[in-house]
Structures are given as structure tokens and as C-alpha cells.
Amino acid sequence: MFKIKNIFGKKKDQLPDQVPLARQRQEEASSRKVGAVDLEQGQNLYSDTKVYGGSGSETETDAFPSIPVDTLIAKARDIQRTASMSGTTKVSSQRSLSDDSNNRFIASESFAISSEQIERVPLSDDIDEDEDYEDSSVTNESQMEEEEIPETTFPEQKELKGYFLINKIGEGAFSAVFRGIPDKNSSQSFLAKSFHEVAVKVILKKEVMETKGAQKHGTKGATKEQVLKEVKIHRLVSSGEGSEKVVQFVDFQETEHYYYIIQEILSGGEIFGEIVKYTYFSEDLSRHVIKQLALAVRHLHSMGVVHRDIKPENLLFEPISFIPSKTNKLRKSDDPNTKVDEGEFKPAVGGGGIGVVKLADFGLSKQIYETNTKTPCGTVGYTAPEVVKDERYSMKVDMWGVGCVLYTLLCGFPPFYDEKIDILTEKIARGEYTFLRPWWDEISSGAKNCVRRLLEVDPHKRYSIDDLLNDEWLNSYDSIKINNDSKLHQKRKSRNHLYHKKKMALMQRDSSLLYSPAANAMRDAFDVSNAVQRIEGEKRENHTTNLSSLQEDEEDLLTSSNNNQKYNINLEENMFQLSLNSSTILKRRNENQTIGTNRIAIPTLIE
Numbered sequence: 001m002f003k004i005k006n007i008f009g010k011k012k013d014q015l016p017d018q019v020p021l022a023r024q025r026q027e028e029a030s031s032r033k034v035g036a037v038d039l040e041q042g043q044n045l046y047s048d049t050k051v052y053g054g055s056g057s058e059t060e061t062d063a064f065p066s067i068p069v070d071t072l073i074a075k076a077r078d079i080q081r082t083a084s085m086s087g088t089t090k091v092s093s094q095r096s097l098s099d100d101s102n103n104r105f106i107a108s109e110s111f112a113i114s115s116e117q118i119e120r121v122p123l124s125d126d127i128d129e130d131e132d133y134e135d136s137s138v139t140n141e142s143q144m145e146e147e148e149i150p151e152t153t154f155p156e157q158k159e160l161k162g163y164f165l166i167n168k169i170g171e172g173a174f175s176a177v178f179r180g181i182p183d184k185n186s187s188q189s190f191l192a193k194s195f196h197e198v199a200v201k202v203i204l205k206k207e208v209m210e211t212k213g214a215q216k217h218g219t220k221g222a223t224k225e226q227v228l229k230e231v232k233i234h235r236l237v238s239s240g241e242g243s244e245k246v247v248q249f250v251d252f253q254e255t256e257h258y259y260y261i262i263q264e265i266l267s268g269g270e271i272f273g274e275i276v277k278y279t280y281f282s283e284d285l286s287r288h289v290i291k292q293l294a295l296a297v298r299h300l301h302s303m304g305v306v307h308r309d310i311k312p313e314n315l316l317f318e319p320i321s322f323i324p325s326k327t328n329k330l331r332k333s334d335d336p337n338t339k340v341d342e343g344e345f346k347p348a349v350g351g352g353g354i355g356v357v358k359l360a361d362f363g364l365s366k367q368i369y370e371t372n373t374k375t376p377c378g379t380v381g382y383t384a385p386e387v388v389k390d391e392r393y394s395m396k397v398d399m400w401g402v403g404c405v406l407y408t409l410l411c412g413f414p415p416f417y418d419e420k421i422d423i424l425t426e427k428i429a430r431g432e433y434t435f436l437r438p439w440w441d442e443i444s445s446g447a448k449n450c451v452r453r454l455l456e457v458d459p460h461k462r463y464s465i466d467d468l469l470n471d472e473w474l475n476s477y478d479s480i481k482i483n484n485d486s487k488l489h490q491k492r493k494s495r496n497h498l499y500h501k502k503k504m505a506l507m508q509r510d511s512s513l514l515y516s517p518a519a520n521a522m523r524d525a526f527d528v529s530n531a532v533q534r535i536e537g538e539k540r541e542n543h544t545t546n547l548s549s550l551q552e553d554e555e556d557l558l559t560s561s562n563n564n565q566k567y568n569i570n571l572e573e574n575m576f577q578l579s580l581n582s583s584t585i586l587k588r589r590n591e592n593q594t595i596g597t598n599r600i601a602i603p604t605l606i607e
């Protein structure tokens with residue numbers, strides 16, 4: 001590991017590769033405000049008046065004759081786009097029709113900047129989160145139903161029973177995710193009745209191979225076995241004490257053309273998007289997220305399940321109301337003109353609009369032993385101590401993932417980065433990362449220590465989930481309140497559905513920052529890091545002869561039994577195969593090649 005004392009005194013080629021990425025992140029963050037800073041709040045951007053009828057013939061006037069109308073419209077649209085990402089300003093457009101004293105109709109349209117906080121619209125939850133309250137949005141059901149008109153009739157709706165698809169809220173490499181409403185009159189799923197709304201992940205069957213063999217010899221794609229395994233594991237981890245930190249599994253349907261995985265909806269979306277928005281999180285907010293992630297991981301590990309794909313894209317959240325900061329909390333590495341205010345943090349509730357956080361996406365998860373079975377093989381009670389120990393080490397893959405997330409939350413860029421995938425792989429394998437100045441200067445030693453203990457190369461020395469939950473920094477104060485009151489929880493969720501709708505519409509309108517080069521580089525860094533750790537985990541597991549029978553239904557992802565040979569498999573291929581239905585790396589790259597953004601170079605075979 002190398003340490004850099006001060007990056008500014010160094011020549012460009014001596015700088016760690018994270019530096020350009022960190023700078024790129026900051027530059028992209030500032031670009032989102034470019035439009036908004038040009039104009040004062042309240043200033044009219046564009047006003048076009050058309051006069052029809054009356055005594056004179058049709059005339060047209062510009063309120064700002066010196067500026068071409070088209071330029072103004074383009075500018076207004078541009079600002080509207082950037083403003084929708086910054087969440088701080090809104091460009092409103094107004095149309096009106098009136099008649100004047102000459103009996104003429106005047107149609108006017110104007111754009112204006114206002115300080116309305118569109119991303120932070122009160123969630124109809126300006127109610128104290130701690131209070132139990134009656135929620136009018138729930139009691140007035142007819143009003144609620146009136147709002148729930150599907151955007152369009154989706155082809156995916158045709159074969160789905162018991163749920164109405166309302167709007168698309170996300171996309172994976174092989175799936176589309178919709179917000180859906182359970183049909184109260186359907187007998188489809190008993191569980192669905194307790195959810196006002198759900199997320200429906202739809203996988204088109206023709207994208208999915210029937211068997212592992214087909215996958216090996218045919219086109220790349222997820223296999224049916226993998227879809228079923230994801231469902232099996234998701235269903236398993238949605239049960240038992242502690243499962244409330246995991247996105248709940250609700251229902252599964254297989255039809256002629258589709259697989260439908262129905263799950264609890266988290267209306268805030270991905271934590272990833274919030275990192276892009278705020279550039280980084282305060283220590284309080286980072287702790288808030290990590291504590292909840294740690295509780296989810298503890299639950300999984302207690303059931304013998306390893307997630308293996310822990311990253312900010314797989315952390316979903318419920319929004320809470322945003323409280324603007326009372327005092328300036330800028331770090332010295334921040335640009336005061338561009339840093340988006342994270343707002344006040346409320347212990348046990350959250351901050352930055354982020355409340356409850358849950359772990360999602362079990363597409364790469366693996367059950368390495370069972371905890372509640374009578375089958376001797378794989379049951380902890382019947383397993384030799386060294387095997388149990390090794391299983392524990394396999395779980396350390398997730399702890400590495402938690403470390404990468406924590407690092408990224410605290411500073412805004414991932415711990416390991418290189419444009420070339422093979423160099424990035426080496427850095428990850430060697431644990432080569434630094435607490436870069438100036439970005440880490442003001443981060444506490446407690447937080448750094450926690451990161452260090454998680455990003456420990458040797459899994460024996462790396463924090464276990466219990467170590468993390470006992471970490472001093474993580475326990476500086478009670479960052480979350482676990483509320484098991486499901487009735488109250490449901491009320492809160494239903495209150496947020498309008499917010500969700502608005503936010504999704506905004507995200508769809510402008511995802512330029514979410515898919516900017518730096519954001520994609522961040523995604524890639526996580527995908528590579530997780531793939532490297534999974535390969536390490538597989539290596540360790542294969543050393544353990546006695547390991548669980550559950551491996552039987554695992555895909556033969558690393559085809560060779562020879563460990564050295566395994567490691568030499570083209571990592572890109574491996575990552576794709578390891579990730580399958582949850583990987584987006586190739587898709588992103590293909591998309592980016594067409595739009596010409598700069599990407600990590602696709603590697604050649606490592607011989």
C-alpha cells in the first residue's frame with residue numbers, strides 16, 4: 001500500500017489514478033448548476049405573447065426582442081434539465097389566455113426560474129417521523145385510486161395476474177422494473193394484500209437461456225436456473241427477524257413470455273443516485289446508511305447467505321423530508337458554488353432526504369450453508385470447525401463490499417480505480433488504496449479506521465459483520481431506529497408514492513449525470529471489485545472439500561478446477577458470467593461506445 005501525503009506537490013504522472021476520477025466527479029457536479037447560476041431567481045427567461053382576433057390582424061410580440069425566442073426557449077429547457085438534477089431550482093412554464101380591452105385574445109407563455117425545490121417537495125410528510133399519525137392519503141382511498149392511472153398499457157401487463165403496472169422505475173441488464181399496484185380483488189398473493197404498491201421486476205424469457213449448457217455454448221445471458229435461484233434466495237432472506245433491512249420478496253410468476261419478481265418498493269430509488277447528487281455524504285449520513293446495510297448483511301449471514309454484489313446501486317431507500325442546513329457544513333475540498341446541501345441530519349431518522357435503507361438484488365447471492373434444515377450436509381452443527389471457519393471467510397466478501405461502499409460514501413469516489421481493468425484488478429487484489437488529500441483531510445480517524453478494517457486484504461484479519469456492528473465509529477450514536485410497526489411503515493410508504501412518481505419522472509427526463517463518465521467509472525469500479533472478491537471467495541471455497549451440498553445448484557461459473565487457471569480466465573468474461581442477470585457492465589460499455597464517453601479499456605486475455 002502506498003501513502004500520498006500531498007497530491008498537489010506531485011507531477012501529474014505520479015498522482016494516484018483516483019485523482020482524475022475525484023476531480024471529474026467534482027467537475028460533473030458543478031456542471032449541473034451551470035444553467036441555474038446564469039440567472040437570478042425569479043427572473044423571467046422567456047416570454048412570448050401572441051395576440052389573436054380583435055380589431056387588428058394577428059400580431060406577435062416578444063417581451064425580450066433583443067434575444068431570439070428560440071435561444072430563450074433552448075436556454076429555458078436546458079436550465080430545466082439541469083435544475084431537475086440539482087433539485088434546487090425549478091424553471092416553470094406558464095401559459096395563459098386572456099382578453100384585453102380591444103376584445104383581443106392574448107395567449108402568452110413564459111418561463112421563469114423559481115426557488116421551488118422540486119426534488120425536495122414535501123412528501124406530504126412534513127409530519128414528525130416519530131409520531132404515529134393518521135394518514136389521509138390512506139384513508140381517502142378513492143382519491144388515491146384516481147391518481148393511479150397507468151402511464152400506458154405495457155406489453156408486460158398482459159400476462160401478469162393480480163397487479164397493475166403503473167410506470168417504469170428502473171432497468172437492469174436483463175430486466176425492467178415497474179411500480180405496480182396489487183389488485184385487491186385478486187387471489188394472486190396473500191402477501192401482496194399488505195402492500196399498497198410494489199416493484200415488479202420483469203424478465204423477458206427470450207433473454208434468458210433455458211439451461212447452463214445453452215449459456216456456455218450459446219449467447220450470453222442469464223439462465224432460468226439463476227432467475228429461480230434469485231427468487232429462492234430472495235424469498236428466504238425476506239423471512240425471519242432482521243429481514244426488515246432487506247427489500248421484501250412478495251410474489252413470483254412465470255408466464256409464457258416473462259418471469260415476474262414482485263417485491264416491496266423503495267420509493268427513493270438507489271443510494272447511488274444520491275452520491276451523484278451530493279458528491280459525498282457527511283459522516284452522520286454515511287453511518288446511517290452503513291448501519292442499515294450492516295444489519296441487512298448480519299441477517300443474510302445469519303441465514304448462511306452471502307450477497308456478493310454489495311454496491312450503492314443495490315441499496316434502495318425510502319425518502320424523508322429534507323431539512324436545509326442551518327449552518328454551512330462545507331469541507332475545504334468543496335466548491336461552495338456547486339456543492340449540493342445535504343441538509344440537517346436527524347438521529348434515528350436520517351438526512352439528505354434518505355430515511356430507511358434496504359439491501360436489494362439477490363441475483364448473485366449464494367447460500368453457502370443452511371441454518372434451519374435437518375439435512376446434515378451443510379448444516380453448521382454437523383460441519384467440521386475448519387469448514388465453518390472457511391464459510392465465515394467466504395462471507396468476508398460482503399465485508400469488502402461494505403468497505404468499498406463506506407469509502408465511496410465518505411469521499412464520493414471509489415477506493416480502487418484505474419482505467420485499465422487488469423491494473424484495477426491488481427490494485428484490488430493487493431488492497432492498494434489511499435485516503436487521498438484533500439478529500440479525506442476532514443474525515444475522522446474513527447471513520448478511516450472502520451474503512452481500513454473492512455478493506456483488509458487478508459479475509460482472516462478483515463472485520464466480520466459482528467466486528468463491524470461493534471465498531472466504535474459506527475456506534476458513535478444510535479443512527480437508526482428500527483421501527484417494526486408495519487402499519488405505520490405502510491402508511492409512510494403510501495404517503496411517498498407521489499414523491500416517487502415525481503422523482504422517477506425527473507430522473508427519466510435527465511439521467512445525464514447518473515450516466516456521466518465519472519458515474520459510470522464508479523459503477524465499473526464496484527463491479528470489478530465485487531467480481532475480484534467473488535473469484536477470491538470461490539477459490540477459498542474450493543479449497544474446502546467438505547463444503548455445502550448447496551454448491552450443487554451453483555452455476556459452474558469458474559469452469560476450471562485449477563485455481564491458478566481460474567484466475568487467468570479473462571476477467572471481463574468472468575464478470576459477465578458471474579454477474580449475469582444483474583451485471584450491467586457490458587451493457588453500459590456498449591451504450592457508452594455508441595455515445596462516445598470515455599470508458600475503462602476492455603481488457604485482453606490475461607495469460
Ligand SMILES: Nc1ncnc2c1ncn2[C@@H]1O[C@H](COP(=O)(O)OP(=O)(O)OP(=O)(O)O)[C@@H](O)[C@H]1O
Binds near residue numbers: 169171172360363582
Ligand atoms: N424494490 C424496488 N424498489 C424501487 N426500485 C427498484 C426496486 N427494485 C429495483 N428497482 C430499480 O430498478 C433497477 C434495476 O433493478 P435490479 O437491480 O433488481 O435489476 P437487475 O436486472 O438485477 O439490475 P442490474 O443489471 O443493475 O444488476 C434498480 O437499480 C432500481 O433503480
